[in-house]
Amino acid sequence: xxxxxxxxxxxxxxxxxxxxxxxxxxxxxxxxxxxxxxxxxxxxxxxxxxxxxxxxxxxxxxxxxxxxxxxxxxxxxxxxxxxxxxxxxxxxxxxxxxxxxxxxxxxxxxxxxxxxxxxxxxxxxxxxxxxxxxxxxxxxxxxxxxxxxxxxxxxxxxxxxxxxxxxxxxxxxxxxxxxxxxxxxxxxxxxxxxxxxxxxxxxxxxxxxxxxxxxxxxxxxxxxxxxxxxxxxxxxxxxxxxxxxxxxxxxxxxxxxxxxxxxxxxxxxxxxxxxxxxxxxxxxxxxxxxxxxxxxxxxxxxxxxxxxxxxxxxxxxxxxxxxxxxxxxxxxxxxxxxxxxxxxxxxxxxxxxxxxxxxxxxxxxxxxxxxxxxxxxxxxxxxxxxxxxxxxxxxxxxxxxxxxxxxxxxxxxxxxxxxxxxxxxxxxxxxxxxxxxxxxxxxxxxxxxxxxxxxxxxxxxxxxxxxxxxxxx
Numbered sequence: 001x002x003x004x005x006x007x008x009x010x011x012x013x014x015x016x017x018x019x020x021x022x023x024x025x026x027x028x029x030x031x032x033x034x035x036x037x038x039x040x041x042x043x044x045x046x047x048x049x050x051x052x053x054x055x056x057x058x059x060x061x062x063x064x065x066x067x068x069x070x071x072x073x074x075x076x077x078x079x080x081x082x083x084x085x086x087x088x089x090x091x092x093x094x095x096x097x098x099x100x101x102x103x104x105x106x107x108x109x110x111x112x113x114x115x116x117x118x119x120x121x122x123x124x125x126x127x128x129x130x131x132x133x134x135x136x137x138x139x140x141x142x143x144x145x146x147x148x149x150x151x152x153x154x155x156x157x158x159x160x161x162x163x164x165x166x167x168x169x170x171x172x173x174x175x176x177x178x179x180x181x182x183x184x185x186x187x188x189x190x191x192x193x194x195x196x197x198x199x200x201x202x203x204x205x206x207x208x209x210x211x212x213x214x215x216x217x218x219x220x221x222x223x224x225x226x227x228x229x230x231x232x233x234x235x236x237x238x239x240x241x242x243x244x245x246x247x248x249x250x251x252x253x254x255x256x257x258x259x260x261x262x263x264x265x266x267x268x269x270x271x272x273x274x275x276x277x278x279x280x281x282x283x284x285x286x287x288x289x290x291x292x293x294x295x296x297x298x299x300x301x302x303x304x305x306x307x308x309x310x311x312x313x314x315x316x317x318x319x320x321x322x323x324x325x326x327x328x329x330x331x332x333x334x335x336x337x338x339x340x341x342x343x344x345x346x347x348x349x350x351x352x353x354x355x356x357x358x359x360x361x362x363x364x365x366x367x368x369x370x371x372x373x374x375x376x377x378x379x380x381x382x383x384x385x386x387x388x389x390x391x392x393x394x395x396x397x398x399x400x401x402x403x404x405x406x407x408x409x410x411x412x413x414x415x416x417x418x419x420x421x422x423x424x425x426x427x428x429x430x431x432x433x434x435x436x437x438x439x440x441x442x443x444x445x446x447x448x449x450x451x452x453x454x455x456x457x458x459x460x461x462x463x464x465x466x467x468x469x470x471x472x473x
Contacts, residue, residue, distance in 0.1 A: 009206070010182040011043050014173060018047045018145075021171055025107060027138045029168055032147040033154045034175030035290040036240060039206040040147050043175065044111050053079065055109040060117040065125075066090045068118060079108070092125065096132040099140065109143045116148040116157070126157060130164035150244075152288045177204025177290075179363040184472060189214040192468040193446070196414075197349070200356035201226070203314030208233065219340060226323065227336035234330075237319045244289055247282075250274070252324075254282055255311060258292065259320040263308045283309065291316055298382035298400040299434075306386070314356050321352055350414065357414040358383075358398050361444040364471045365399060365410065375440065376406040390432040397430050399442075407436035412444040419445040419465075421452045442466060 008015075021028040034040055041059075048055040056079050058072045072095065073086040080102070089095055112118075118125045137144065148154050151174075157163050158172070180199050186209040187195045197218050202208040211232055212221040225231040241248040250272075257271035269279050286292035293312035296304040311317040322343060323330070330339060362381065369378045378401035388395040399410035411427045413419050424443070431439050441457075443449060443465045449457075457463035 008046050009185045010178055011039070011046075011175075014043060014175065015047065017171065017173060018043075019050075022051065022107065022109065022143055024143075025141060027133075027140060027142055027144075028170045029133065029137075029144045029146070031154065031158050031169045031172045032145060032175065033151050033173075034149070035151065035177075036149045036243060037205045037207045038175045038177055040149070040175050041113055042206065044113065044145065044147060048109070048111065051109060054107055055079070055111060057111045057113070059113040060115050062117050062120045065092065065118075065121040068121060069095060072112075092122070092128050092132075096128070096136055099132075099142075100136045104141050107141050107143065109145065111145045111147065113147045114149065115146045116150045116153050127164045130168060133165075133168050151290075152285070178206065178209070179204060179367070180360040181364065181367070181472060183209050186210065187212070187214040192472065194218055196357065196360065196446075196468060197353055199360065200314055200353040201318045205313075205315065208236075208315055222344065223336045223340055226318070227330060227339055229331060233315065233319075234323070237316055237324075245285070250278075251282060251286060252320075254279065254286065255291065255316065256320055256324070258309050259311050259317055263310060265307065265309070268309065295383060297384045297386055298380050298397075299384065299402050308383075308385070312359075314359075317356070318352065350416075354414040357444075357446075358412045360471070361410065361412045361466070362399055364444075364466070365401065365408070365442070369401065374401075374408065376403050376408075376438075378408070379403045384433070386433060388430070388433050391429060395430045395433050397433070398444075400434065402434075402436065405436060406438045406440070407431070407434045408440045408442055409434060410442040410444060414446045416447060418447050419443050419449040419453055421450065421456065424449075424453050424456060438462075440464070 018030070021030055032040055032044070044057065048057045056072075056075050058075045060068055061071075069089050069092060070087065073089050076082070076095075077086050082098070082102070086098070089098070122128070133144075157165055158169055160166060180196070183199050183202075183204050184195050187198055190198065194214075198209070198212050198214075198221070201222070202212065211225050212218075216224075226233045228234060238248075241251060245251050253272050254268060257268050260271070262268045262271045265276075265279070265283075268283070269276055272279060283292060283294070287294050291311065291313050293310050295308050295310065296302065297306055300306060311320070326339070326343065330336065334342075366381060368374050369381070381399070381401045384395075384397040384400040386395065387393075397409055398412040399408075401408040401410075409427065409431050411419070411423065413423070427441060427443070431441070440462045441464070443453075443463070445465060446468060448467055449465055457465075
């Protein structure tokens, strides 16, 4: 197990951006945002640790403006040693006046974490900050970082031209969950199959990944952290939803419907039993939070009505699949160990992992294109579904990458059997749906391919096989 307090995992690109802005020696304002638990505060804490004498790290809360200002001034005084008079400040305007009249011999970094909370005590906070930026901060050697978890609120504050802070940012950083390859660093003692299992359950959320101990089995970790009432993740989804949303019951019903197989808007509406406008509004919220993903077939126009919804957060999906409906049992009616044996058979768990495996393959393929390791540069990447005009049937392609002339058509198989010739023929048949002059075929397979497939694709450069080991190269 990797202890996040002792090691800094991933985020090298993001840390490099912070260092670049720090080194500019002119006013910078970075907006950092991302869903809860994605590691924003940890990244900023690590950055602050690199520059301990120059960083004021303040976390806003929902208390009064006076309380927030005094807490900020306490952190400011640790860096500047300005004196006791800072304790008398009660408004943000007092802070800005102090900064105006202070000469900074060195670069000063001001980090305001959860800055959207400051609106609770002062709805005009952004207006005051905008004036301070325009009249004071721009003239100072200051690197200002505003960070928060309420993604839709932050995007509205920063990108809405009618808002005071519009046009003031000099950089923006949205933190995303780790890819499988990045998350793999949390589990140096696991083999690749166990690492894929852990990632399929936990997703790329650093906090969740840090909980699993790779000196213990997957079973032991699931029982300890997910199925036991004392486990950190047992009530995590409920806590997360309460922190982010009102009417949590309704949001849960939507995600339960999706996790049970309702992937189109109409089937979700039928399962939930609410009017279309309400379903649409709440689906958009879940998509903005990064809990649900809205997809159209790769290559179709953005206004396509051929839309599917899926749970994109691995742990939320795991929770609704294996825990939510059985919480009463787990609250004293059955031991977590017996429940695991009863409900999480290898077959059921592998079926669940198979659905999440496509996301792992997509991350890998995206990185290959990004690094220029593919025969073309993809303009679009994602799933595809639709009608096969030649075979007159519906087709699904697990992953498709496109430019104007090329297509990479991918199959993702997470089973104990090797990928066989029948599956290869089905993959080739699906290519009839894709109108591109040059087509490549990529087989993602947990256990490789049969000798028959090897013989058919031997010496054919348009075919490739990717295993779990290949994904870590």
